[in-house]
Amino acid sequence: MNQRRLKIKGGKEWLLRFGIGIGIGALVVIFVQDSFVQIGLFEKLHHASIDRRFEQRGPLAADGTELDVVIVGITRESFRAAPDPYPFPREYYARAIRNLNKLGARVIGIDLLFDMPSYQAPEQDKMLYDKIKQAENVVLSGTFQGVERRGSTNTVFLPEDDDTFGNVFFTADSSIGFVQMRRDSDGVIRRYPIAILANGGARLLPSFSTAILNRYDGRRALAQPYIDKNQFLLGNRTIPRVAETTYINYYGPSGTFTQFDIIQFINDETFNTPGESTPGINPDIFDEFIETNPFKNKVVLIGPVYPESQDLHSTPVNHTDTRALNQMYGIEIHANMIQAMIDDDYLRTTTRTTDALLVIITAWIIFMLTSIIRAIKYRNRYPLEIVTLAIAGGAIYFVINIGDWFFSNGGVIIPIAGPVASIVFGYFGSAVHQYVSERRQKVIIKSIFSHYVSPEIMNELLNDPEQLRLGGEKKELTVLFSDIAGFTSLSEVVSPEVLAELLNKHLDSMAKIIINNYGTLDKYEGDAIMAFWGAPIKLKDHALLACISALQMQRTLDELRKNDSNKLPIHMRIGINTGEMIVGNFGGKDRFDYTVIGDAVNIGARFESVNKNYGTNIIIGENTYKYVQDLVIARKLDTIIVKGKTKPTTIYELIGMCDDNLADDEHTKVKLYNDGIKLYPKRRWKEAVDHFNEMTRLYPEDTPSRIYLERSKFFLLNPPPDDWTGITVLESK
Numbered sequence: 001m002n003q004r005r006l007k008i009k010g011g012k013e014w015l016l017r018f019g020i021g022i023g024i025g026a027l028v029v030i031f032v033q034d035s036f037v038q039i040g041l042f043e044k045l046h047h048a049s050i051d052r053r054f055e056q057r058g059p060l061a062a063d064g065t066e067l068d069v070v071i072v073g074i075t076r077e078s079f080r081a082a083p084d085p086y087p088f089p090r091e092y093y094a095r096a097i098r099n100l101n102k103l104g105a106r107v108i109g110i111d112l113l114f115d116m117p118s119y120q121a122p123e124q125d126k127m128l129y130d131k132i133k134q135a136e137n138v139v140l141s142g143t144f145q146g147v148e149r150r151g152s153t154n155t156v157f158l159p160e161d162d163d164t165f166g167n168v169f170f171t172a173d174s175s176i177g178f179v180q181m182r183r184d185s186d187g188v189i190r191r192y193p194i195a196i197l198a199n200g201g202a203r204l205l206p207s208f209s210t211a212i213l214n215r216y217d218g219r220r221a222l223a224q225p226y227i228d229k230n231q232f233l234l235g236n237r238t239i240p241r242v243a244e245t246t247y248i249n250y251y252g253p254s255g256t257f258t259q260f261d262i263i264q265f266i267n268d269e270t271f272n273t274p275g276e277s278t279p280g281i282n283p284d285i286f287d288e289f290i291e292t293n294p295f296k297n298k299v300v301l302i303g304p305v306y307p308e309s310q311d312l313h314s315t316p317v318n319h320t321d322t323r324a325l326n327q328m329y330g331i332e333i334h335a336n337m338i339q340a341m342i343d344d345d346y347l348r349t350t351t352r353t354t355d356a357l358l359v360i361i362t363a364w365i366i367f368m369l370t371s372i373i374r375a376i377k378y379r380n381r382y383p384l385e386i387v388t389l390a391i392a393g394g395a396i397y398f399v400i401n402i403g404d405w406f407f408s409n410g411g412v413i414i415p416i417a418g419p420v421a422s423i424v425f426g427y428f429g430s431a432v433h434q435y436v437s438e439r440r441q442k443v444i445i446k447s448i449f450s451h452y453v454s455p456e457i458m459n460e461l462l463n464d465p466e467q468l469r470l471g472g473e474k475k476e477l478t479v480l481f482s483d484i485a486g487f488t489s490l491s492e493v494v495s496p497e498v499l500a501e502l503l504n505k506h507l508d509s510m511a512k513i514i515i516n517n518y519g520t521l522d523k524y525e526g527d528a529i530m531a532f533w534g535a536p537i538k539l540k541d542h543a544l545l546a547c548i549s550a551l552q553m554q555r556t557l558d559e560l561r562k563n564d565s566n567k568l569p570i571h572m573r574i575g576i577n578t579g580e581m582i583v584g585n586f587g588g589k590d591r592f593d594y595t596v597i598g599d600a601v602n603i604g605a606r607f608e609s610v611n612k613n614y615g616t617n618i619i620i621g622e623n624t625y626k627y628v629q630d631l632v633i634a635r636k637l638d639t640i641i642v643k644g645k646t647k648p649t650t651i652y653e654l655i656g657m658c659d660d661n662l663a664d665d666e667h668t669k670v671k672l673y674n675d676g677i678k679l680y681p682k683r684r685w686k687e688a689v690d691h692f693n694e695m696t697r698l699y700p701e702d703t704p705s706r707i708y709l710e711r712s713k714f715f716l717l718n719p720p721p722d723d724w725t726g727i728t729v730l731e732s733k
Helices: 010-032 040-057 076-081 090-102 122-135 208-217 285-292 330-343 352-374 382-410 417-439 442-449 455-463 487-493 496-516 542-563 599-614 622-628 664-677 685-698 703-717
Strands: 069-074 107-110 138-142 147-150 153-156 176-178 191-193 195-198 203-206 231-234 237-240 245-247 259-261 299-304 312-314 327-329 472-484 520-525 528-533 572-587 592-597 618-621 632-641 649-657
Touching: 010 352, 010 417, 040 382, 040 417, 069 330, 076 259, 090 107, 090 122, 090 299, 107 208, 122 138, 138 208, 176 203, 176 208, 203 208, 208 231, 208 330, 237 245, 299 330, 312 330, 327 330, 352 382, 352 417, 382 417, 472 487, 472 496, 472 542, 472 592, 472 599, 496 520, 496 528, 496 542, 520 592, 528 542, 542 572, 542 618, 542 622, 542 649, 572 599, 572 622, 599 618, 599 632, 599 649, 599 703, 618 622, 622 632, 622 649, 632 664, 649 664, 664 685, 664 703, 685 703
Parallel strands: 069 259, 069 299, 107 138, 107 299, 138 176, 153 195, 572 618
Antiparallel strands: 147 153, 191 245, 195 203, 231 237, 312 327, 472 528, 472 572, 520 528, 572 592, 618 649, 632 649
């Protein structure tokens, strides 16, 4: 197809690109940071990136004994070992507090809600109350009734007439922290509340981990953190702030922290379990604890560690690569947060301003780079598109890995949803910009098409320009390739003037046939013609129109040959194939072709040359035959694998249309041939030899019959193996 040169306005184009790149980045910032609208996709991408980074980084602690937090769990073994059913008498917890303090525990946190007095055993409540008051290092669990949203902050409700915060033992020494945790929109716990605003902001109360840290540092449990712009200030400690929370720096999956069974701290010399022989519980282990002293100066958390507790939560860390194993008990989540507070080892985030600048700069760079590459004047656009795609893909890879590095080495969470979105938007933005620029050349494109499609198609394009889309799109089309047999040899014996006149007549006649049958004339390549049907205007019967055109082209060539004063022996081979192809304008910004590409196109070109192997004039593929088999006269030639391909395809010789006035002899030849070809795949070699001997006697010029005669003779003497399929592999194009 003819080409036109398109002009690019230098300075203005660069300024326009600069502004578009910045605008794309600003648009991404609006969506990613939920400035006006909330798009859950970006939030999901952000969550997924954090989970992936935990997986890439791996656990922080190889051995739980190195950590400052120990878990004393209420387990299924506890139920079997204890003489009393669960929920346990409160005497158990009083004993555990006493014995853990004997072992040197620095702080004891109880992740259980004692929201009602024990009416049946009030003496046990007093025992636990006195033990909490005496210990002065116990932090209890508190709860609240509900949450309301006030601006960017959550505030909770507490009963005006209840100062116990949902725990009847609060007044023992006012040590309490709220155990409710914050789930993200996908149900995963990635953040932890540091302080909780209560009753419309009138009160600021610590979370469970914050209250334990207060005790650990020697402050009163209800000491309030000071809320700065981007951090919480708690004594001489600073905690990164994300709204009312901070990200949890998980030390590892469930089981990372050392765990013991609560019965081990109740079952001392003054307490006996049934039989003192429960599997897994050593009755003398408390004495061993006194000797090894594994709890000295540790934070000890007491709470449920059994599935029925309904205290299992989804987290971003897991035991294996299977996401189904990412659940963790609530007490373990508290342990992770407390350990991070003790170590001052937090996950930190960048500011919204930094995130916005990163998004805008990334979008601008990607848009400018891809726009510059797409503006390169190169006929074949595909290599340029591959380069731009590689730039975008490489940029995404770089952003992801930089985020992983900062997370693993500095504990910094760099949001990648924004930069990745800016890369994608920048890449496609440059494609859209190119598309719009090319649309400005609409008049030129129209003038090009007017020479290569029928007037009817051109009128449809003018009435509905959307049918002609710049760029490529996948469609099922039919392609035709034609070539003059022996043209090179002919040019050596004929004068240039005679050859040029002959070629012009030939090409002009064939082009008219193609266009009159609603085809699109793609290109001339010397004496060869390429055309296709079904684009730019959709044609339901594109395969049939291509076959009609091929037959008319051969008949027209017969007329040209008869009327040629030089009596030149001109013959033409035609290949037709139907299939999915990419059709559109291909090339650089300055030069382009409207054409088709794809595997189906390449196979159609092979069919044209395959005519030489079978002595035929028109070969159509099985996909074309499927559409026209009831309307044409054709015979099966072979099942072949063309050179450079691996998938077999069946080819047919197109002889005429069903309503053509073909000679009776031609119909007889086709019928006899079809009868013989059925013998070949059935391995009936002797019958096939006899049949094709008769065919070659009656029709000595019929090359396909001679081919099958020779093959049948060969296989009669050399039978093929059992796995023979009858497929012919062509070694040449």
